[in-house]
Amino acid sequence: TFVVTENCIRCKYTDCVEVCPVDCFYEGPNFLVIDPDECIDCALCEPECPAEAIYSEDELPDDQKQFIELNAELAVIWPNITERKDPPADAEEWDGKPGKLEQLER
């Protein structure tokens, strides 16, 4: 499965959702997640993310492993998203900032 990681928080560009053949992205206030039960591992979304926030589970950096659980947990709570929308106005300022997990809104 593929996993959305920390750098999506407050960037939320949503380019990823347009290419997913099984529409398995779910949207929170400032972050998106992938439903691991629905993802078919096609890898199409990974290169679409301007923030490089999407990884294959097998290639996750060690400090992002907690996002496996977080994607699974939030995908069953949050609504589905299938169409791109404008990112937050300050998305670029947040791209690459460390410690964004604290900023996650549920």
Ligand code: SF4
């Ligand atoms: Fe969707 Fe494919 Fe990305 Fe999985 S890997 S979330 S199926 S685009």
Ligand code: F3S
């Ligand atoms: Fe997030 Fe990247 Fe998609 S920033 S919303 S994973 S395009």
